[in-house]
Amino acid sequence: MSEQSSTGPDDHRRLTELIGPVVEEAGLVLEDVALKPSGTGLVLQVLVDLPEDRTDSVDIDRIAEVARAVSDALDRDDPVPGSAYELEVSSPGATRELAEPRHWRRSLGRLVRVTPVEGEKFTARLLEVAQDGVVLQRSHQAKKGMPARLLDPERWPFDRVRRAKVEVEFTD
Incomplete structure (x- = not known):
């Protein structure tokens, strides 16, 4: 701001x-x-x-x-x-930008939309937050209507993340 x-x-x-x-x-x-x-x-x-x-x-x-x-x-x-x-x-709101480690810690367990320094944007579940990065878990849906399969958790150092934002989740 x-x-x-x-x-x-x-x-x-x-x-x-x-x-x-x-x-x-x-x-x-x-x-x-x-x-x-x-x-x-x-x-x-x-x-x-x-x-x-x-x-x-x-x-x-x-x-x-x-x-x-x-x-x-x-x-x-x-x-x-x-x-x-x-x-x-x-307050920052539901879809806050994750600019500092404490923002990531506040969003533990949530879905986040990540724009990496290199590569395509992706959405993943935030599993862990460390001093130098995060552990994210993506999911993959082979076909529409099929249940999504969780992929292996990935470690992402903060310096490989250009931008990240919390995603709003709608649950039944």
């Missing part, structure tokens, strides 16, 4: 130092913070997530609680003096 923001390094640091402890106190992780132009004003975007040992999702009530706590902290110590902004607190 901060790559496209108007948040300078000092603003980003100041916002992170102010908002980070509030988010942590709520039992969440501060994923990112960015101050972005929006129409004639600014939007302060705060992205929060559950700790990496959790695989469930942040519910809307939890988002609302942390938004109130962040708003109170901003009212006490305005990190962007003289600027009016709208506060927006959210």
Whole structure:
């Protein structure tokens, strides 16, 4: 998020130092913070997530609680003096980009869509996450209507993965 923001390094640091402890106190992780132009004003975007040992999702009530706590902290110590902004607190969502090892750990057991540095995109089940890579298991369906066969698990170092994203699964 901060790559496209108007948040300078000092603003980003100041916002992170102010908002980070509030988010942590709520039992969440501060994923990112960015101050972005929006129409004639600014939007302060705060992205929060559950700790990496959790695989469930942040519910809307939890988002609302942390938004109130962040708003109170901003009212006490305005990190962007003289600027009016709208506060927006959210979570990464179901189809998050897997950019860091902790994102992969949060997605353990899920289907992921992988774009390797070399080769074709593929979908696989995330079985394990290590410091330097992941273990993925693809499946193969020989004919339409036939049950899929699980292939042997494959080890993928992070440096061989260009991009990865969680896939939404619909189950009966």
